[in-house]
Amino acid sequence: xxxxWLLVMLAAGVVACSSGSTNDFPNSGVSGDxxxxxxxxxxxxxxxxxxxxxxxxxxxxxxxxGSTVEVDAGSTSVYPDxxxxxxxxxxxxxxxxxxxxxxxPGGEVYxxxxxxxPFGNKAVDIVQLDGYMSPGSHHFFLFNMDSLSGRNKAAxxxxxxxxxxxxxxxxxxxxxPGHFVVTYPSADMxxxxxxxxxxxxxxxxxxxxxxxxxxxxxxxIWPANPGFVKTHVGTIFENQTALSVxxxxxxxxxxxxxxxxGLTKPYTIFSHWSHMHKWATDFQMxxxxxxxxEEADWGEPRLITSVNDPLHKLPIEVPGNTPLTWRCQYTNNxxxxxxxxxxxxxxxxxxxxxxxxxxxxxxxxxxxxxxxGLPGYPDVVDVLQ
Numbered sequence: 001x002x003x004x005w006l007l008v009m010l011a012a013g014v015v016a017c018s019s020g021s022t023n024d025f026p027n028s029g030v031s032g033d034x035x036x037x038x039x040x041x042x043x044x045x046x047x048x049x050x051x052x053x054x055x056x057x058x059x060x061x062x063x064x065x066g067s068t069v070e071v072d073a074g075s076t077s078v079y080p081d082x083x084x085x086x087x088x089x090x091x092x093x094x095x096x097x098x099x100x101x102x103x104x105p106g107g108e109v110y111x112x113x114x115x116x117x118p119f120g121n122k123a124v125d126i127v128q129l130d131g132y133m134s135p136g137s138h139h140f141f142l143f144n145m146d147s148l149s150g151r152n153k154a155a156x157x158x159x160x161x162x163x164x165x166x167x168x169x170x171x172x173x174x175x176x177p178g179h180f181v182v183t184y185p186s187a188d189m190x191x192x193x194x195x196x197x198x199x200x201x202x203x204x205x206x207x208x209x210x211x212x213x214x215x216x217x218x219x220x221i222w223p224a225n226p227g228f229v230k231t232h233v234g235t236i237f238e239n240q241t242a243l244s245v246x247x248x249x250x251x252x253x254x255x256x257x258x259x260x261x262g263l264t265k266p267y268t269i270f271s272h273w274s275h276m277h278k279w280a281t282d283f284q285m286x287x288x289x290x291x292x293x294e295e296a297d298w299g300e301p302r303l304i305t306s307v308n309d310p311l312h313k314l315p316i317e318v319p320g321n322t323p324l325t326w327r328c329q330y331t332n333n334x335x336x337x338x339x340x341x342x343x344x345x346x347x348x349x350x351x352x353x354x355x356x357x358x359x360x361x362x363x364x365x366x367x368x369x370x371x372x373g374l375p376g377y378p379d380v381v382d383v384l385q
Contacts, residue, residue, distance in 0.1 A: 105209060132217065191232070247346060269367050279331055
């Protein structure tokens with residue numbers, strides 16, 4: 001398969017890191033922006049939600065051309081050599097719009113809206129997603145909710161159950177305001193949605209200003225015609241909820257090692273990214289002694305693909321049942337913030353959804369081929385404790 005894969009995807013964030021202590025990995029020297037401002041946190045979350053606005057047309061930045069779907073210049077994350085998808089192989093796109101709302105001054109909110117299955121309750125393969133979220137955002141998830149979740153049907157817009165602490169399969173995640181577009185390495189790859197599955201938008205916003213912050217979020221989704229997609233892709237979502245950072249720690253690593261549950265056969269990682277909170281200074285993912293990913297920006301971590309991989313490791317072929325080690329470096333002392341603002345009485349920062357007063361360390365990746373038998377097919381969602 002052509003290794004000039006390209007994946008136009010949103011840079012996302014997610015949820016969890018590990019509780020371990022220090023651990024020596026090779027230092028790749030990859031640098032990132034240590035952002036200590038604006039938005040704060042978070043993680044996956046989701047519920048509440050609504051029948052919301054779902055339509056078969058789109059007002060946004062995407063348009064159909066003669067032979068392929070093109071994306072306007074506003075969708076700056078699109079790769080110039082993205083895999084073309086013939087419009088003759090595309091079904092009717094749908095657009096989901098979150099009900100508009102304002103975040104009060106100093107407020108931090110998690111809002112959700114459920115849309116059910118917007119494809120007429122039919123099973124489809126998604127081949128392109130173009131999402132938009134207004135400034136002030138920390139993340140935008142599009143969750144793939146099955147019938148066991150009890151949230152696969154349309155439901156009213158509202159606060160998310162569990163605020164930012166929810167773990168679900170997802171085909172789309174963005175941590176960057178504006179448009180982000182997702183496609184896959186090959187035109188005949190797609191993300192499957194089942195007949196009894198519903199889609200749910202989850203957004204996390206933080207308003208650090210003295211004025212109300214208006215919020216808008218929407219996503220346009222293109223399904224393929226039946227039979228066009230030959231390879232299903234999925235997401236790996238690795239979370240460690242036992243993570244805590246004690247008062248006085250200074251650039252201490254917190255590692256977790258775990259093999260993604262259910263991936264017993266060889267698979268290929270074609271993109272990956274991380275999620276941390278405000279007091280994190282670095283993130284790394286290794287297999288054995290080989291570093292495959294590093295990111296120091298907690299606020300807007302980049303989605304890494306073969307096009308922009310600074311370590312030149314992607315795509316990565318992984319044997320089944322292979323443990324992945326991901327770790328976050330955190331500092332929790334007076335140089336960062338007063339002890340009295342800690343999440344607990346002794347100043348310990350514990351796992352949670354606030355980017356300011358909690359910690360997270362999450363590794364996420366996209367892989368193919370999706371493996372049958374996964375509880376969250378096509379995704380692997382691991383919530384470790």
